[in-house]
Amino acid sequence: MASSSSLILQPLVLPSTTPRIAFSRLVFLPRSLSPRLRAVSLSTIAMAERTKLPHVLTVAGSDSGGGAGIQADIKACGAMGVYCSSVITAVTAQNTVGVQGVHPVPEAFIEEQLNSVLSDMEVDVVKTGMLPSPGVIKVLCDSLKRFPVKALVVDPVMVSTSGDTLSAPSTLSGYRDDLFGMADIVTPNLKEASALLGGMQLQTVSDMSLAAKSIHKFGPKNVLVKGGDLSGSSDAVDVFFDGETCYELHGSRVQTRNTHGTGCTLASCIAAELSKGSPMLEAVKAAKAFVENALHYSKSIELGSGPQGPFDHLFRLKSPPYNVAPGLKFQPDDLFLYAVTDSGMNSKWGRSMTDAVEAVIKGGATIVQLREKQMETREFIETATACMEICRLHKIPLLINDRVDVALACNADGVHVGQSDMQARTVRALLGPGKIIGVSCKTIAQAEQAWMDGADYIGCGGVFPTSTKKDNTTIGLEGLKEVCLASKLPVVAIGGIGIGNANLVLGTGVKNLKGVAVVSALFDRESVEGETKELRSVLERMLSSVSEGTVVL
Ligand SMILES: Nc1ncnc2c1ncn2[C@@H]1O[C@H](COP(=O)(O)OP(=O)(O)OP(=O)(O)O)[C@@H](O)[C@H]1O
Ligand SMILES: Cc1ncc(CO)c(N)n1
Ligand SMILES: [Mg+2]
Numbered sequence: 033m034a035s036s037s038s039l040i041l042q043p044l045v046l047p048s049t050t051p052r053i054a055f056s057r058l059v060f061l062p063r064s065l066s067p068r069l070r071a072v073s074l075s076t077i078a079m080a081e082r083t084k085l086p087h088v089l090t091v092a093g094s095d096s097g098g099g100a101g102i103q104a105d106i107k108a109c110g111a112m113g114v115y116c117s118s119v120i121t122a123v124t125a126q127n128t129v130g131v132q133g134v135h136p137v138p139e140a141f142i143e144e145q146l147n148s149v150l151s152d153m154e155v156d157v158v159k160t161g162m163l164p165s166p167g168v169i170k171v172l173c174d175s176l177k178r179f180p181v182k183a184l185v186v187d188p189v190m191v192s193t194s195g196d197t198l199s200a201p202s203t204l205s206g207y208r209d210d211l212f213g214m215a216d217i218v219t220p221n222l223k224e225a226s227a228l229l230g231g232m233q234l235q236t237v238s239d240m241s242l243a244a245k246s247i248h249k250f251g252p253k254n255v256l257v258k259g260g261d262l263s264g265s266s267d268a269v270d271v272f273f274d275g276e277t278c279y280e281l282h283g284s285r286v287q288t289r290n291t292h293g294t295g296c297t298l299a300s301c302i303a304a305e306l307s308k309g310s311p312m313l314e315a316v317k318a319a320k321a322f323v324e325n326a327l328h329y330s331k332s333i334e335l336g337s338g339p340q341g342p343f344d345h346l347f348r349l350k351s352p353p354y355n356v357a358p359g360l361k362f363q364p365d366d367l368f369l370y371a372v373t374d375s376g377m378n379s380k381w382g383r384s385m386t387d388a389v390e391a392v393i394k395g396g397a398t399i400v401q402l403r404e405k406q407m408e409t410r411e412f413i414e415t416a417t418a419c420m421e422i423c424r425l426h427k428i429p430l431l432i433n434d435r436v437d438v439a440l441a442c443n444a445d446g447v448h449v450g451q452s453d454m455q456a457r458t459v460r461a462l463l464g465p466g467k468i469i470g471v472s473c474k475t476i477a478q479a480e481q482a483w484m485d486g487a488d489y490i491g492c493g494g495v496f497p498t499s500t501k502k503d504n505t506t507i508g509l510e511g512l513k514e515v516c517l518a519s520k521l522p523v524v525a526i527g528g529i530g531i532g533n534a535n536l537v538l539g540t541g542v543k544n545l546k547g548v549a550v551v552s553a554l555f556d557r558e559s560v561e562g563e564t565k566e567l568r569s570v571l572e573r574m575l576s577s578v579s580e581g582t583v584v585l
Contacts, residue, residue: 084154085114085115086113086114086115086156086304086307086308086309087114087115087116087117087153087154087155087156087157087307088105088109088114088115088116088117088155088156088157088158088159088300088303088304088307089116089117089118089119089149089150089153089155089157089158089159089181090102090105090106090109090116090117090118090119090158090159090160090161090300090303091118091119091121091142091146091158091159091160091161091163091172092105092118092119092120092121092159092160092161092162092189092296093120093121093122093123093124093134093161093162093164093189093198094120094122094123094124095124095126095293096123096124096125096126096127097126097127097128097292097336097342098342099128099292099293099341099342099343100126100192100292100293100295100296100342101124101126101161101162101293101296102118102120102161104293104296104297104300104342104345105118105159105161105296105297105299105300106118107297107345107346108296108297108300108301108304108322108345109300109301109303109304110345110346111322111326111345111346111348112300112301112304112305112308112322113304113308114304114307114308116300116304117149117153117155119142119145119146119149120137120142120145121136121137121142121161121162121163121164121168122134122135122136122137122162122164122198123135123137124162124198126192127336127338128292128335128336128337128338128339128340128341128342129194129336129337129338129339130192130194130195130196130338131192131194131196131198134164134198136164136165136168139165139167139168139171142168142171142172143171143174143175146171146172146175146179147175150175150178150179150181151179155179155181156181156182156183156306156307157181157182157183157184157185157303157304157306157307158176158181158183158184158185158303159184159185159186159187159299159300159302159303160172160184160185160186160187160211161187161189161296161299162189162198162199163189163199163203163206163207163211164198164199164200164203165199165200165202165203166200166202166203166205166206168203169203169206169207169210169211170206170210172211173210173211173214176214182306182307183216183217183303183306183307184214184215184216185215185216185217185219185299185300185302185303185306186207186211186212186215186217186218186219186252186299187218187219187220187295187296187298187299188207188218188219188220188224188228189224189295189296190203190223190224190227191223191224193261193291193292193340194338194339194340201227204227204228207228207250208228208250209250212247212250212251212252213250213251213252214251215251215252215253216252216253216254216306216312217252217253217254217255217256217302217312217316218247218252218254218255218256219255219256219258219295219298219299219302220243220247220255220257220258221257221258221260221261221295222234222240222257222258222259222261222262223261225240225243225244225247225257226243228247228250229243229246229247232246234257235262235263237259237262237265237269237271237280240257240259240262240269240270240271241257241271241273241278241280243257243271244256244257244271244272244273244278245273245278248273248275253274253275253312254272254273254274254275254312255272255273256270256271256272256273256302256316257270257271257273258270258295258298259271260291260294260295265285266285266520267282267283267284267285267520268282268283268284268285268286268320268324269281269282269283270283270316270320272313272316274312274313279313281316281317281320283320283321283323283324284324284486286324286327286328286331287331288327288330288331288343289339289340289341290327290330290331290333290335290340290341290342290343291327291340291341291343292340292341292342292343293342293343294323294327294343297319297322297323297326297345298319298320298323299319300319301315301318301319301322301323302315302316302319304319305318305319317361321361321466325347325464325466326343326344326345326347327343329343329344329347330342330343330344330347360427360428360429360445360468361466362429362445362446362468362488362489364489364522364546365398365546365547366398366399366429367398367399367489367522367523367524367546367547367549368398368546368547368571368575369396369397369398369399369547369548369550369564369567369568369571370397370398370399370400370401370491370524370526370547370548370549370550371392371397371399371400371401371549371550371554371555371564372400372401372403372433372526372549372550372551373385373388373389373392373400373401373402373403373404373551373555374403374500374551374552374555374556375404375405375406375407376406377551377552377555377556378555380556381555381556381557381558383560384415385402385404385415385419386415386418386419386422388555388560389402389419389422389423389430390422391559391560391561391564392554392555392560392561392564393422393423393426393428394561394564395554395560395561395562395563395564395565395567395568396564396565396567396568397428397554397564397568398428398547399428399429399430399431400419400423400428400429400430400431401430401431401432401433401448401470401549402415402416402419402430402431402432402433402444403433403434403551404433404435409437409438412435412438413438413441413442416430416432416438416439416441416442416444417441417442419442420442420443420444423445429445429446429468430444430445431444431445431446431447431448431468431470432444432446432447432448433447433448433449434447434448434449434450434453434454435447436454436459436462436463439463439467440462440463444467445467445468446463446467446468446469446470446488447459447463447467447468447469447470448469448470448471448472448491449469449470449471449472450471450472451471451472451473451474451478455485456469456471456481456482456485456486456487457484457485457486460485460486460487468488468489469486469487469488470487470488470489470490470491470524471485471487471490471491472490472491472492472493472526473490473491473492473515473519474492474493474505474507474511474515475515476514476515476518476519478490479492479515479518479519479520479521479523480518480520482521483519483520483521487521488521488522489521489522489523489524489546490515490519490521490522490523490524491523491524491525491526491549492507492511492512492515492516492519492523492524492525492526493506493507493512493525493526493527493528493549494506494507494526494527494528495507495508495509495511495512495525495526495527495528495529495537496508496527496528496529496533497527497528498527498528498551498552499552500551500552504527506527506528509536509537509540512525512537512540512542512545513540513542516540516542516543516544516545517542517543517544519544521544522544522546523544523545523546524545524546524547524548524549525537525545525547525548525549526548526549526550529548529549529550529553530550530552530553530567531553531563531566531567531570534548534550534567534570534571534574535570535571535573535574538571538574538575539574547571548571550567553567554567
């Protein structure tokens with residue numbers, strides 16, 4: 033066969049959820065075909081099954097250490113399922129200690145690379161990194177005018193975290209006056225935002241919002257000021273401004289030295305998501321989640337002796353699918369009306385768990401937890417899987433009480449644990465960074481521990497006495513307030529809460545309190561849907577309006 037045929041790689045679209053991603057299959061053409069027929073056959077195959085790959089072109093510098101620059105960009109795009117071509121602007125000698133040397137590529141040759149790729153390869157999005165001189169910015173602007181693309185992501189790389197200069201200070205005006213006006217988004221870190229604004233001090237999240245608004249005046253459609261280097265911040269906050277609204281994007285701060293290249297990776301992931309057709313804010317959120325996950329998986333990597341190590345972009349290849357399967361990302365506002373099922377109550381009223389879940393969602397629950405103490409494991413998994421389908425359909429997160437094994441088996445969105453269940457830190461290790469973890473806490477010390485263990489929220493109570501947990505000591509509204517004020521995590525109040533007293537709980541208006549968790553008041557009733565609707569309207573009436581101008585996500 034090999035002697036009479038030649039192998040040709042040809043794109044094949046698999047019927048998958050990402051139909052725009054092409055895979056290869058082998059096609060055999062007999063050597064006996066005349067050259068003209070071979071050419072015709074090939075072009076026919078190509079026309080019939082032509083697949084457009086989402087394509088990002090990165091225009092950036094090489095990092096010999098492989099953690100940032102071009103190397104980070106290509107790995108990040110690959111991890112996001114996007115093709116990445118590269119125009120190299122400079123070659124750096126770099127490692128975990130710092131930058132030992134920079135060798136700029138001649139501007140004329142950068143132009144030649146741009147021309148080669150843009151004239152031929154249907155680029156969707158251009159992402160820029162290190163642009164060492166004003167001349168390079170000019171060459172790039174000219175090329176983009178000749179070959180317009182769908183979106184331009186500008187990461188105005190100026191100084192590495194090690195303090196080494198990567199682009200001449202004279203590029204500042206090129207960025208501000210020429211490139212920013214063409215950009216769909218610019219992504220400065222704190223130092224870069226400060227340099228762009230003539231040395232403005234950036235020390236708080238509100239300074240970051242002011243900076244984002246000022247940089248927006250230079251002409252980009254959107255600005256993301258990155259807060260990776262915000263000292264004293266317990267979470268990783270970035271500020272996004274779209275010309276109208278400022279959004280604070282909060283993520284967990286991963287405790288690791290392996291953060292070299294986070295900025296390059298973030299910008300590349302934004303570009304990759306845009307090339308797949310995502311709207312801008314969704315692209316930014318997906319990119320931030322990717323960086324956080326990658327840092328989490330790379331915490332223990334030891335590479336190099338310097339202060340900042342690289343991280344592993346391709347962690348997804350090594351992770352079990354349940355750890356990285358796209359689920360619903362936790363939003364603190366999901367805690368608003370938190371329904372906790374109780375199998376005893378459901379059987380008392382003659383309804384199945386799936387009926388109960390469907391009804392509570394129709395009534396307006398914003399998150400559901402399955403709390404099941406009696407069912408056999410196999411039946412529990414089957415029921416939980418059916419509940420997951422309902423929740424997915426309505427985009428409502430589903431958590432499992434205590435049973436990590438059941439959560440893994442049905443790919444639930446997360447797990448809620450109590451003080452005598454598995455420690456949240458262990459749950460996190462088993463579920464991975466993308467899943468939601470809640471911990472029941474009565475005290476400030478427990479809330480602090482939950483935060484250190486990597487939980488996403490705490491359930492605080494029992495606020496009032498309840499028949500669901502008879503021997504439970506109650507902490508009252510005062511106890512709730514104390515824990516909320518000290519907690520670094522969002523809080524949902526639990527214990528004896530229903531239509532009659534929910535307004536007392538939300539009415540405390542205390543920081544971090546995001547909603548109420550309810551069992552009997554929804555499920556020990558004839559109409560779950562009706563009770564949920566009524567509770568929801570009580571809660572909505574109590575909800576104070578979001579502070580003006582700033583939406584906290
Ligand atoms: N320790 C961390 N844990 C979680 N997210 C982080 C951490 N450090 C940075 N990030 C996130 O990574 C992204 C890049 O931010 P950062 O401010 O570090 O950019 P940068 O300084 O340009 O990066 P670099 O120069 O190292 O490539 C932001 O979304 C930021 O919130
Ligand atoms: C080549 C290169 N680009 C960007 C950065 C910023 O992280 C870096 N350190 N090196
Ligand atoms: Mg940094």
